Amino acid sequence: MQRDVFVLVEHWGGRVETITYQMLAKGRELASALGGQLVALVIGHELDPVTEILRDKGMDKILAVDQPALKQAGADLQAHVIAHVAKQTDPGLVLIGYSLVGMELAPAVAAKLGSAAMTNCVAIELRDGSFVVTRPVFDSTLHAQILLEATGPAVVALQKGVIPPIQAGENTAPVESVEVDLGGIACRAKLLEIMEEPVTGIDISKADVVVSVGRGIGDKEKISIIQELADALGGVMACSRPVVDVGWLPRDRQVGASGKSVAPKVYIACGISGASQHLSGMTESQRIIAINKDANAPIFQVAHFGVVADLFDIVPTHTKSAKGKG
Amino acid sequence: MKIVVCCKAVPGVVTEVKAEPDGRSLQYQGQFLAMNECDESALEEAIALKRAHGGDVTVLTMGPIVALDTLYMALAKGADRAIRIDAQTHDPQSASAVLAAALRKLEYDLVLTGAQSRDTLAGQVGITVAERLGIPFAYAVVEVQVAEGNAVKVRKEMGGGRYALVELSLPALLCVQTGIQPLTYVPPARMMRARQNPVRSLSLADLGLEAEQLGARGYRFLNVFPPQRTSQVEILHGGPQEIAATLLSKIKEAL
Ligand SMILES: Cc1cc2nc3c(=O)[nH]c(=O)nc-3n(C[C@H](O)[C@H](O)[C@H](O)COP(=O)(O)OP(=O)(O)OC[C@H]3O[C@@H](n4cnc5c(N)ncnc54)[C@H](O)[C@@H]3O)c2cc1C
Ligand SMILES: Nc1ncnc2c1ncn2[C@@H]1O[C@H](COP(=O)(O)O)[C@@H](O)[C@H]1O
16 A cells, blocks of 8 residues: 655754754655655745755655744644644654654644654664554663554654754655645644743853763762863763753753754763653764663663763773873 | 642663563563652642642542552642542553543643653653643643733743743643752651542543553554664773773774
């Protein structure tokens, strides 16, 4: 059975997010295997710049829902539009990037389609004509493999970085515009404004060496040992979310889905478990070193070099040797 | 303002995890049950809103009898009443159906949930509950303000250091992020007193549901396994000195 693959396009300020190009790469692979088309679905208002950037990125066509009412639409209205288009065209799969935007939309789209979304996935493949997804469970210490059996469109949200982004090709996809009747639908969640966090201190995304500290540090006073290592290596200190949540470091030091994305030459994770929302901000680092006392911590899945030890035994010694040899 | 907070008790450690033979759920032994982290943040936010604007806070959980402890903690922190639905499922569709059925029996202006539970890592139940109740929602909320005209204005994360300001008409459901409020400490004496409080118990039958309805629908667990490494990690051995020296050379090599 030929079925199309939809990829939901995430865009902001006329730009398309990297995660969308990754979804398009995976979507291309699956659409070809299914013998269907790869369709990019873009919703919003004044979308011409977005569709223009997208057209040579491997899809067979772009569906654009471009309406003034979508300018201030909250997630429920956006999900309504996506589900509406999916119902009309019945794709085999709606692929969504598991970014903060995708986290909000995927469950709502699935609910409106009457199905279960598969969120936070690290892999999706076709097996005998059905989709099989892999996703973490139990604090990412285990992966579950799940066979999708429903007949309606599957809604799958895939983590950032699990596939390289699609490259521009020769073909230019046609843009088809779709009208969705939004009359009579109350907009009960209204987007008022989007704000960008100002960088107040150091921009961690610019450094060659990032030494990142997680909850494993355990104590605000001890954070200085991480700063000392960062200084000795000529790098900057960053952190995982819990360290910011408790107020030990400012928000602009946070790496991950809701913080910054970094891709330094060297990323050293100290006492960080490696939850998907952290990994999505640092897996593109060239060399990843993890220091964690739990050998099963998921951070070791992405690290190139690992030290299974108490960070307090390793970090100060490391600082000394870094200083000693200049 | 009447607030219901959905709080889930999650295991700190699990062992013997495997897929049920029919693939409809995962079997496991869980230990060290505690309140899911962002649910605790949601609870703290509910209590803060009550202090600022009046009203009351109900905590709602679906889980086994051992989940009672997290409800007592919620009461000790300042919740007015607690309800436990005696049922268990990790399927987001079923869990949201059960919670939504209970919410239909309650009065609420605001429903708060956490963003994600640490066992399922799904981040779905809150939004799916909102969809079932037909109320607006926002995900990854980091700030809540009560606004004019029976509404709330929330600041929510959009990723990459961006935030959105969204206005929602009430009733609404908010999936709350960690860090929205500091977590308060509950002294043992207060916890002891909280245990004297009654906790209302609801069965699936009370909600017009049956246990057979719970569990995976439209998908099946094939298996569970430790993650395969995407990159080949080289684990460094030896004493701190030796490790530090190796790390330094690996870093220099990369620069
Ligand atoms: C919508 C959403 C967005 C999110 N965005 C982000 C984000 O942008 N960035 C982010 O980081 N997280 C984010 N999170 C949170 C994420 O899911 C994890 O909860 C978080 O990354 C965990 O941080 P951690 O690894 O520091 O803490 P934990 O998971 O608690 O891990 C601590 C680690 O330290 C180790 N450890 C403890 N003591 C020592 C020691 N002495 N020596 C060595 N190792 C030790 C432990 O073995 C453990 O692995 C988000 C979550 C959600 C739901
Ligand atoms: N059994 C449950 N009882 C109460 N609340 C729950 C339950 N399951 C999920 N929730 C709520 O839904 C949120 C998201 O859960 P999940 O979709 O499993 O990641 C959690 O943070 C809780 O607030």
